[in-house]
Amino acid sequence: MILFPKEQWQPVVVQLKCAKHVMLTTHCNSDADGIGSELALFHALQNMGIRVSMLNCDVVPRICQYLPAAESIQVGENPDVSTVDTIVALDAGAKSRLGFPDALFEGKTFINIDHHASNPNYADINVVNADYCATGAMIFDLIQHLGQNLSKESATAIYAAVLTDTASFQLDRVNADVHRMTAELIEAGAKPEEAANAIYNSQPLARLSLLTLALQTLSIQHEGRSAWMHVTQDMQDETGANHEDSEGFIDVSRSIDGVEIVVFIRPERGNRWKVSFRGKSGKDVGSVAAQLGGGGHKYAAGCAVSGSLEEVYAKVAKVVGDVFKA
Ligand SMILES: [Mn+2]
Helix, strand or coil: CCCCCCCCCHHHHHHHHCCEEEEEEEEECCCCCHHHHHHHHHHHHHHHEEEEEECCCCCCHHHCCCCCCHHHHHEEECCCCCCCCCCECCCCHHHHCCCCCHHCCCCEEEEEEEEECCCCCCEEEECCCCCCCCCHHHHHHHHHHHCCCCCCHHHHHHHHHHHCCCCCCCCCCCCCHHHHHHHHHHHHCCHHHHHHHHHHHCCCHHHHHHHHHCCCCCCEEEECCCEEEEECHHHHHHHHHCHHCCCHHHHHHHCCCCCCCCEEECCCCEEEEEEEEEEECCCCCHHHHHHCCCEECCCCEEEEECCCCHHHHHHHHHHHHHHHHH
């Protein structure tokens, strides 16, 4: 089964088949969709006999380390790419999200495969379709267009991508075809129990200690329609947690009855904060994030905002307040 048969994969297929050395990458602060897409395509290209390497600006997150070949992903900001002729960016809504200098792309054919509606088609060849539930699902289609069978390794990686990007099959783009694809992933060797244990049931205790502190910051605004929560560097230091450990906290506040917009704020670098949004009941948080210089999807989006925590709250509150006024 192909999810979106009319999608234009031909330029990507032609380029990959004639490439001498392909480099795959994904966005900074990579997640299971980015890493899963990267690994799924890595295995498919390797099986085709194509030379392929993977390079990211950040280390592989803990929840992805069980995926086959995760240890082959290299990390570095100024790598030697002299033999690379084709670079594929996966799940990155903007070129800046890759964390590499522009010079890295010079003289290479650059391919952009992504499902963020806000993606500005920044590469030479772009396949961007926000109807896909995950970039991993795009690789599911691409592997078939490449004429390859779905290997166990690729299926395992795509399963992790789809599981996490749909918040365990809960989000609006989950339809019958997504479940048909998932059935094919399992038939090819993906193991739901292994994925659940690696992704959801292997949390460090420090993460729960951090969640305890984060929940003390929970505030409900707009007559119960918005929920706000944050963590600070001090809270991370106190609990021994890292920035990755607050991944998914936003889903805790999203679970509150009546809440339509959820905001979660955590430290990034310097005085920059990462602000994540989740929407429910028709509230489009993608446009909220876009107004703050970020992007994403209708019901899941994010941006980076500079300033003190109070200033960040004030900037975000103004934009979110406008949504409830409209
Ligand atoms: Mn994604």
